[in-house]
Amino acid sequence: MKTEKLMMKGNEAIAEAAIRAGCRLYFGYPITPQSEIAEYMSRRLPEVDGTFLQTESEVATVNMVYGAASTGKRVMTSTSSPGFSLMQEGVSYIAGAELPCVFVNVVRGGPGLGDIQPAQSDYFQATKGGGHGDYKLLVLAPSTIQEAVELTQLAFDLADKYRNPALILADGMIGQMMEPVELPPMRDLSTLPDHSDWALTGANEREPHKVTSFNIDPYGLEEMNKRYQEKYTRAVREEQRWEEYKTDNAEYLLVGYGTVGRILKSVVDKLAEEGIATGVFRPISLWPFPYTRLRELAEAVKFVFTVEMSSGQMVEDVRLGVEGRVPVHFYGRMGGVVPTPDEICSAFKKLL
Amino acid sequence: MAKVQGYIEIDSERCKGCGLCINACPVKAIEFSSEFNSKGYHPAKYKGEGCIACGFCYLSCPDVCITVFHGARRKTPVGV
Amino acid sequence: METKIAFGGPKSLSGKEFTYCPGCHHGIVHRLIAEIIDELGIQGKTIMVAPVGCSVFAYEFFDVDGTVAPHGRALAVATGMKRALPDRVVFTYQGDGDLAAIGTAETVHAANRGEKLTTIFINNAVYGMTGGQMAPTTLLGQKTTTTPYGRRAKNDGYPVHISEMLSTMVGVAYLERVTVSTPQDIRNAKKAIRKAFLAQIKNIGFGLVEVLSTCPTNWGMSPVEAQRWLLENMTKEFPLKVFVDKVGD
Numbered sequence: 001m002k003t004e005k006l007m008m009k010g011n012e013a014i015a016e017a018a019i020r021a022g023c024r025l026y027f028g029y030p031i032t033p034q035s036e037i038a039e040y041m042s043r044r045l046p047e048v049d050g051t052f053l054q055t056e057s058e059v060a061t062v063n064m065v066y067g068a069a070s071t072g073k074r075v076m077t078s079t080s081s082p083g084f085s086l087m088q089e090g091v092s093y094i095a096g097a098e099l100p101c102v103f104v105n106v107v108r109g110g111p112g113l114g115d116i117q118p119a120q121s122d123y124f125q126a127t128k129g130g131g132h133g134d135y136k137l138l139v140l141a142p143s144t145i146q147e148a149v150e151l152t153q154l155a156f157d158l159a160d161k162y163r164n165p166a167l168i169l170a171d172g173m174i175g176q177m178m179e180p181v182e183l184p185p186m187r188d189l190s191t192l193p194d195h196s197d198w199a200l201t202g203a204n205e206r207e208p209h210k211v212t213s214f215n216i217d218p219y220g221l222e223e224m225n226k227r228y229q230e231k232y233t234r235a236v237r238e239e240q241r242w243e244e245y246k247t248d249n250a251e252y253l254l255v256g257y258g259t260v261g262r263i264l265k266s267v268v269d270k271l272a273e274e275g276i277a278t279g280v281f282r283p284i285s286l287w288p289f290p291y292t293r294l295r296e297l298a299e300a301v302k303f304v305f306t307v308e309m310s311s312g313q314m315v316e317d318v319r320l321g322v323e324g325r326v327p328v329h330f331y332g333r334m335g336g337v338v339p340t341p342d343e344i345c346s347a348f349k350k351l352l
Numbered sequence: 353m354a355k356v357q358g359y360i361e362i363d364s365e366r367c368k369g370c371g372l373c374i375n376a377c378p379v380k381a382i383e384f385s386s387e388f389n390s391k392g393y394h395p396a397k398y399k400g401e402g403c404i405a406c407g408f409c410y411l412s413c414p415d416v417c418i419t420v421f422h423g424a425r426r427k428t429p430v431g432v
Numbered sequence: 433m434e435t436k437i438a439f440g441g442p443k444s445l446s447g448k449e450f451t452y453c454p455g456c457h458h459g460i461v462h463r464l465i466a467e468i469i470d471e472l473g474i475q476g477k478t479i480m481v482a483p484v485g486c487s488v489f490a491y492e493f494f495d496v497d498g499t500v501a502p503h504g505r506a507l508a509v510a511t512g513m514k515r516a517l518p519d520r521v522v523f524t525y526q527g528d529g530d531l532a533a534i535g536t537a538e539t540v541h542a543a544n545r546g547e548k549l550t551t552i553f554i555n556n557a558v559y560g561m562t563g564g565q566m567a568p569t570t571l572l573g574q575k576t577t578t579t580p581y582g583r584r585a586k587n588d589g590y591p592v593h594i595s596e597m598l599s600t601m602v603g604v605a606y607l608e609r610v611t612v613s614t615p616q617d618i619r620n621a622k623k624a625i626r627k628a629f630l631a632q633i634k635n636i637g638f639g640l641v642e643v644l645s646t647c648p649t650n651w652g653m654s655p656v657e658a659q660r661w662l663l664e665n666m667t668k669e670f671p672l673k674v675f676v677d678k679v680g681d
Contacts (some may be wrong), residue, residue, distance in 0.1 A: 025516055051515045055508070056541040063505035067481070067512025070499055075516070093502050200497040200513065202477035202520050208446075210491060212500045321604070369453030370648075370655040376615055385448040385575055393454065410439035410526065422481030423435035 010145045010174045011036035011078075012089055013181050014104055015044065017152035018076045022187040023102070024050035024073040027064040029057060030032035032116040033172040034106035037078040058083040062090025067320035070211045072199030074156055074192060078104035080172075081114065081122050088173075092131030096213025097227070100159035100195070102152070103137070106175035109336025117336025118259055118307065123313035126169050127287040136232050138166040138239065139286040143262040145150050145179040151284070152328045153184065157193060158239065160193040162231045171309070173259045173338065174243060187333040235288050242290040244297075246272075247279030254348070255306045255318050257283045259338065264307060266341040271348065278305075278348075286314070294321035296351055303327040305348055310334060358405025360398050361415040369393030373409035373418060382409060412417045441599045442466035444475045446495045451486075455655020456560075457645035458487055462551060464622045465525070465541045466494060468629055478521040479513055481506040484532035486560040490525050491654030507542035510549050521632060523550040529559045532568040532592045536555030537593070546603025546637040553594065553640055555609075556647040557666065570590035571669050576650070591669050595642045599675035605637030606630070607676040611644040611667065613659040627679045636678050644670055 008016070015037045018026070026045060028038040036232035038054060045052040055061045061077050068075035079087065084105045094101060107122045124130075125137045138158045142148035148170060155166035162256040164318050202210055215221040247253065254264045261282035269277050281297055283290050298304055303326045315330045322328050331347040333339045359383070362373075367389065373396050374382045385397035396409075396417070405422045444466035452458045475496060478672040482491040482495050484503035491498030506524035508557050511672040514522045531539050533555050542549060558576050559565040571583040594607045606628045610621040621643060628639030644666045646658035653661060 025512075027512065027515075052513060053511070056537055060508040060511075060538050060541065063501060063508035064512035064515070065499070066499075066505075067514075068508035068516040069512070070509070071513055071516040073516045075512070089502055090505070095537065097499065200479050200499060201517060202479060203495065204476035208495055209497045210499070212498075214488065214500045216489075249495050282646065366449055368454035372455055372655050374658070375656045375659075405438045406615075411615045411618045412460070413463075414452065414454075414456055416441040416463050417447065418439070418460070419437060419441070420439040421435050422438040425435070427618040 004182060006183070007178055008145060008181050009036060009168065009178045010148055010176060011106065012237045013145045013149050013196065014042040014078070014152050014168065014170070016183060017149040018102065018156070019044055019050065020184050020186050021074065021153040021156040022189050022192045023074040023076050023156065024048065025068045025073055026050070026077065027053050027055050027061045027075070028078065029055050029061050029199040031080045031083045033108055033175050034078050034080050034104065037104065038289060038306060046283070058086035059090070062087035062094070063103050065322045066090055066094050066097070066099060068095060069101040070200045072195030072201065076102040076104070079352050080106045080108050081110050084122065084125070086239050088131035091137065092135055093213050093216050094131050094165045095135035096133060096224070097211050098163040099165070099211070099227070100163050102155045102159055102166050102168065104170065107169065107171045116172060116337045118174070118338060119309045119336045120171060120260065121310035121313065121334065122169070122256060123286065123308070123310060127289065127317070135228060136164070136287055138162065138164060138235060138272060139165065140241070141169045141258045141284060141286050143258050143282065144178065145174065148174055149181050149183065149275070150347055162235055164231060169258070171259055172336070203243065225288055239285055240288050240292060241284040242288040242293055243282040245282070245351070247281060247297055250277050250279030251302055253277045253281055253301045254274070254278055255281045255294070255304055256308065257286060257314060258308050260309055261341070263341055263344065264337065267344045267348070270341055270345050283314070289321070291319045291321040294318065295323065298322040298325045303329060303351065305329045305331065305351065307339065307344055309330045309338060356404050356405040356422070357424050358420060360403055360409060360421065361419045362396050362398060364389050364395035366415055367393060367395035367417045368415060369395055371396070372412040372414065376408040376412035378383070378406060378408060379404055394423050424430060439640055439677060440604070442470045444469040445496050446493055448492050450493060451489050451648040455577070455648045455658065456486070457500045457556070457612050457643070460618060461554060461621070462490065462493055464618070464625055465552060467622065468626045469496065474521045477519070478523065478583045480571050481510045481513070481522065481524040483524070483526040485527035485530050487525055487527060487554065488561065489670070504530050504533070505538055506530065507535065507538040507547070507549065507551065511542055511547050514547060514549055521550070521629065523552065523629070526554070527560065527566040528553070528555045528557065528569045532594050538605060540598070540601070543601040543604050543638045543640065545648065546605070548632045548635055549638055550632045551623060551640040552628070553642045554645045555642050555670065556644065556645040558650045560647050560650055569670070571665060593670065595640070595675050598640060603637050604640070604676045605678040606639040608674045609642040609644065609670060609672050611662060611672060613646070613663050616643070629678065630679050634679065
């Protein structure tokens, strides 16, 4: 499999990964720190007979994604925290109508206007549901540009597999950073999953298809919800993903995702120089959260130390996973401040 | 020109007794039935004569209850 | 003389009974759209986007592929569909609350982009489904469940003139305001709707027909009285007119 290797900015790598996954439709609205995705798409999509459209708002954007996804084609949008908040109603409709599509949230400091620095304070919104109703997003959190490429492609496959929206939860650093990446080859569009059994394409010599999240009869709506829950149960069983770093004989477990998951590797190395054996558990799928493996690892350590660029959101899932076996401590920075390895090390050592 | 003959059939079950056809009929050939349909409405009813097949009732019906026939009433009308 | 059907229901309707109140004009407009879909032979490639409102069920009344958009977002959903499938016929069916209140931005920008879409906009001056509240097109002085003293400009602003607004948009290819209150009006409305579809089919631009319609239940009138009230009052605020016609005959 011939792959190209080049230096790329995270935002642009994600865009290129989507195109190589067969995505030919992008609707988006400018918002720092991810506008490069839209800019890149506006250059690249015409080169591959794709369609790029800059919209009038994120509300319009998510609904255009709904419309394109309802035709069974691969479609994507990207935004950043305030923009993704505007999309929540649409996300709920997309989940309810069981439409495959990919969202990218390059998270920035919040709440409100916040700032444009990298942050992780949208974890709850992404994993517990920012919109109304019982639905879930398949949420994947990259910590390198290469992983962002791979997870973007995986997001499209999972969205199709589960007929459900998937979300890449990145942050300003991953979006803006440049790193060498190996790009997979262009996917042959004829190999894309076939959704002609439900997609809205015009009832040509077939019964009309109705795609909607609507059902005025509660029992009917409950049946629809049961169908969603079956999918989520399957995803919990099959889609838990994580990375471990030096967890084999760790006395303490550090837990962090995305950018922080990456920083924690340097923390482990630093502490090892001081003879302290720690390891990193880095969730990659934030939903379904990798509770199973976390529970196993928690058995073998004295305590768990969670670090986030927020006031502590994923830490609640860590506590759920650890289930009181050992104490779970937390350290976080807010406002888009990125914690340094040194400050994490000193915060950790205070717990010893 | 000989007056055009026609007649109409009204789906009395689907009719909601709104009266728009009665109001629109230029020859006043439709009236409310004294009976009720299963929805509890007095459906519209063709008086049985006078229809000129102009279609105003069909045009005005919000529930597509009326079929207008051109020509004399026969036991089994020929569909077009 | 051999007896044959002069006027019979269109094929493109699914046969499901309409959920509208007795005398509601939604049903007339539905039939006109279905007749046009039959006549243009596009049933097999038409996709419908229903709104949130009384016509939220409309996607079930037509024998075409359909969905329901979030309130106000039908034209964004339709844009996504049309961009994905440029050779299909995509139309939205929306009420005044959906299109002229929450969905104003989506409407203005779809029109401004000249999206090859067709929109049937039902203006009955109230929010019907939710029980008769004021809509952007409620007339001054008109009583609704949220303007119990009558709409007062000082507090509630003025009736919104969507067709006049959109007529300034270069991307618009066909734009007319009609009513379906008399047989003649109904025939004219059908011609208008057909042209709004042809604006899309002929790839010219955005087509929209604003249909002044009755809401007997929430106006508190009989269906016949409601039609009279509409012709005497609504047409004064909302003159019937062809605003844009780049379709021709």
